[in-house]
Amino acid sequence: MGLVRRAWLTVASEVAWRIPGRPQRLLAAFALAERGSMLDMLSAVEHTERRELRRRYFRHALDEARHATLFAGRVRALGGVGRAEAALEDSGQLVDAGIVGGQTLFERLGEEEFLSFVYVAEADAVEQFEVYLRRRLPDPETCATLARILKDELFHVSYSRTEVERAAAAGRPMALSMAKHRWRRVWQGWLRFTRDFGARMGGLWLGVAYLTVVAPFRLFARLEPGGWQLPERGGSTLDAARRES
Amino acid sequence: MATYVLGISGLYHDAAAVLLKDGCIVAAAQEERFSRLKHDAALPVRAARYCLETAGIQAADLDWLVFYEKPLRKFERILSTAVATFPRSWRSFPRQMHAWLGERLWLRTSLTSAFGVAPDRLLFCEHHLSHAASAFYCSPHENAAVLCVDGVGEWATTSLWRGSGSVLEPVSEVRWPHSIGLFYSAITAHLGFAVNEGEYKVMGMAAYGEPRFREEMDRLLRLDAAGGFSVDLDTFSWHWHPTQAATARLEARLGAGRFPGTPFTPRLAPGSASASEIDASQRHADIARSAQEATEAALLHLVQHAHRTVEADALCLAGGVALNAVANGRIAAEGPHAHLWVQPAAGDAGGAMGAALWAWHAVLGNPRGAPLTTCALGREVGRARTAELLADVGARFEDLGDEAPEAAGVDLAAGKVIAWVEGREEWGPRALGQRSILADPRSAEVRERVNRSVKFREPFRPFAPSVRAGAADRYFDIPAAAAAPSRFMLGTHPVREEAQGTLAAITHVNGTARVQVVDAEASPRFDQLLAGFERESGLPVLLNTSFNLKGEPLVSTPVDALAAFARSDLDTLYVNGFRVERMR
Known part of the structure; x- marks a missing residue:
């Protein structure tokens, strides 16, 4: 897995970073991911029952917030002011990218699973950043930022690995858990692809319906005029209140 | 046995939950405070959980769950608009249908599964009625004119109500696509700010400007002799474009928009900007001032109409536009009403409160309760x-x-x-x-x-x-x-x-x-x-x-x-x- 992944990362980074405009988008995506991760870590601070871990989760959360700002700073420096602001401020982007959902990761996974997820995700990030730094991509300033962030990521890997090893020593199936998370990341990537593909196909068919089904009704439809009009109300009886229309 | 009513708003922006126990507000919270996502639109499951925990009850103990909109009526508006604006709506139609067919049309199912209530406990209030109820039932006034002004609900973008005791009676409404809220949002976007977030910034920016685009604004937002208004639908595109609120005509009228993040250096605060940067900033400030003044004039016009139509010395305001504090100041100072009341969560979050209060008073027939005296209704940590x-x-x-x-x-x-x-x-x-x-x-x-x-x-x-x-x-x-x-x-x-x-x-x-x-x-x-x-x-x-x-x-x-x-x-x-x- 490690060799294949490294080879893939090397090839992908050579391509991805060199497409004009792509570095901005990738860095904005990193900023967004870090912002989502901060929310997960703060949720862990709130919810953990292991009080000795709170300080680490809290530091981790602050690191992620700082990383989001650093990545956004690079996006801004590369000319993507609007994209940088959106990555730091637009909540809709976090939802659309599937980074946050109805529950935080900690709420969904519980402590041990969460820690093994953190370890897998952080170790992957370290590997990814090391490839970029080795290839000196995409530019020296961004590499300097990546190097700063990498130091923090190494701490995150270190403490989460310690916790994972501790749980494994206590007889928990952590190797299985980590393998599950690795495959879940691949699976989620696939799901994202199929969902996007499905949305495009759906859009295509809805576009066809628009041209064939909607078009004829245009003859009868008018926009409402401006100004005050008498209201059409359904009333306040229990029956009316039960209706969705 | 106490009666519990949970009001819910969501799926557009500012989702919220409000719990009433025998008509008294026990808890009220926005989902964003729990998810930490500003203006979170998701169904407010966590906010609702907080409300239930505060009251010490389970979902099964809820007598009614009230959603703040009539989803099928909103769908009707979206479909009708797509037809009426054919073929310009070709981009927005697939997007809207995708969202509605995928989730929003099945709201009854989503609500029952997300909140754990039986389908026969679900009620649906109209969007503007939710706003009106949120203002009137929280106010200390037995009789009042109630004016709601926002982007859009089902069809209404502006509505006038007569409130008396526990009865809210509709008087008149202005319908989509004519909307003061969307007019202000379009100017907000033109000035490089995020819609539903940057409106406060436009208000702040306006103070640096002169109203030299006021005539243009008056053409975009036209007041009529009957006390209503309409907007120039050739300049605005919110009714047919999925992401852009205005056509190129807006730039032709007002000049180029402001790029997001551009430093703002008007004449009153030039910093070390160049002359051309100061001129550009000043023009943006002038646009903000002109739009703000046009909005204030439109609201005063509506308020005058409300005063002529509804005999009451009190005015209750709700809807997102009621968060325009500058306009509220002018309505209080120059308007004809002796008393003004504004719902503190006048935007869509407040719809959750209004939906619950409407169910309690109008549907279940209970008399008015005590007015809202504090906003400290959210989460507390010991x-x-x-x-x-x-x-x-x-x-x-x-x-x-x-x-x-x-x-x-x-x-x-x-x-x-x-x-x-x-x-x-x-x-x-x-x-x-x-x-x-x-x-x-x-x-x-x-x-x-x-x-x-x-x-x-x-x-x-x-x-x-x-x-x-x-x-x-x-x-x-x-x-x-x-x-x-x-x-x-x-x-x-x-x-x-x-x-x-x-x-x-x-x-x-x-x-x-x-x-x-x-x-x-x-x-x-x-x-x-x-x-x-x-x-x-x-x-x-x-x-x-x-x-x-x-x-x-x-x-x-x-x-x-x-x-x-x-x-x-x-x-x-x-x-x-x-x-x-x-x-x-």
């Missing part, structure tokens, strides 16, 4: 839990208990910028002394510091003052009609000329401020803090801004507070009676 969290994250803190307000007053008088977290969090977008950043209002430098390195926001944005009730008239010209909105920081009023020099940090460039008048009975701890500052400085006024960082909702828990504290240049954090020093 002192023991606060101490545990502070200790666990390694914060340096001391327990001041009841002495905290006094100590905070001393810190503030010494020039510190502090964050103040106390008790239950606020309902609505304004920080009213439960989740606030506070500072000495006398120093313009403090204002710049708070903008630059505490809140990380644009330097042109003003800060609001909080003033003790007995002293408000000494510093501000608050019209009698605005007494109620001022308690919730919902109106902008002139700072008295003789006080403007003293209150440099909270006086905007046009000599106004969005004042909160603090009532000792409703906010005793915050009043104590103001009293503490007054003892040290002789001034019963503080700079009060929401305790959040740019792009984030108001902090909710001590952990949120600590995280915001650690990432900003605040000097001290007070949380539930504990003073936390900066972690260096």
